[in-house]
Structure formats: C-alpha cells, structure tokens
Amino acid sequence: MAVKTVNKNVIFQKVTAYICDCCHKEYTDDFEIQEFLCFHNTGGYGSVFGDGVEMNLDLCQHCVKELLGEFMQFKKEIWDESSTLPEV
Ligand SMILES: [Zn+2]
Numbered sequence: 731m732a733v734k735t736v737n738k739n740v741i742f743q744k745v746t747a748y749i750c751d752c753c754h755k756e757y758t759d760d761f762e763i764q765e766f767l768c769f770h771n772t773g774g775y776g777s778v779f780g781d782g783v784e785m786n787l788d789l790c791q792h793c794v795k796e797l798l799g800e801f802m803q804f805k806k807e808i809w810d811e812s813s814t815l816p817e818v
Pocket of ligand 1: 750752789
C-alpha cells in the first residue's frame with residue numbers, strides 16, 4: 731500500500747480573551763480562561779427556553795462561585811508523590 735502525505739495549509743483561531751457573560755470582565759490570562767464555565771446547548775422539546783433555541787453562556791470562575799457555588803459539589807484528588815505511575 732502506498733502512503734500519500736498531503737500538506738495542507740491549516741488555518742486556526744486561538745482564543746486570546748474570554749469575556750464573562752455575567753460580570754462582562756475580559757480575561758486574557760490563560761489560568762483564568764481555563765477555569766471558565768462554558769455552557770452550550772440546544773433546547774429540546776419541553777425546554778423552558780424553547781424548542782430548538784441555542785443557548786450559550788460563558789462564566790468566569792468568580793461568577794460561577796458567586797452564582798452556583800452553593801450548589802456545587804467538590805472533590806479533590808491528591809497526588810501522592812510516593813506513588814509511581816502505572817506501567818504502560
Ligand atoms: Zn464573571
């Protein structure tokens with residue numbers, strides 16, 4: 731079998747900032763961006779938002795804590811430094 735390599739120009743976009751839909755603050759720090767809660771959904775039959783309605787919500791971690799923190803459940807896994815990585 732012959733293998734053919736195709737070089738294509740790939741165009742991509744890099745997110746450089748997120749804007750919170752609640753506090754409207756712009757975040758450019760990667761550590762803040764990675765903590766955003768990004769919710770995207772399409773309402774189904776019976777949805778309170780409407781059947782077929784597309785929903786988008788981006789919240790910074792500070793607003794998530796303020797708005798949803800009391801409802802969240804937390805679990806922290808602690809890495810034991812004496813542990814060894816599983817062999818592959
Ligand atoms: Zn916010």
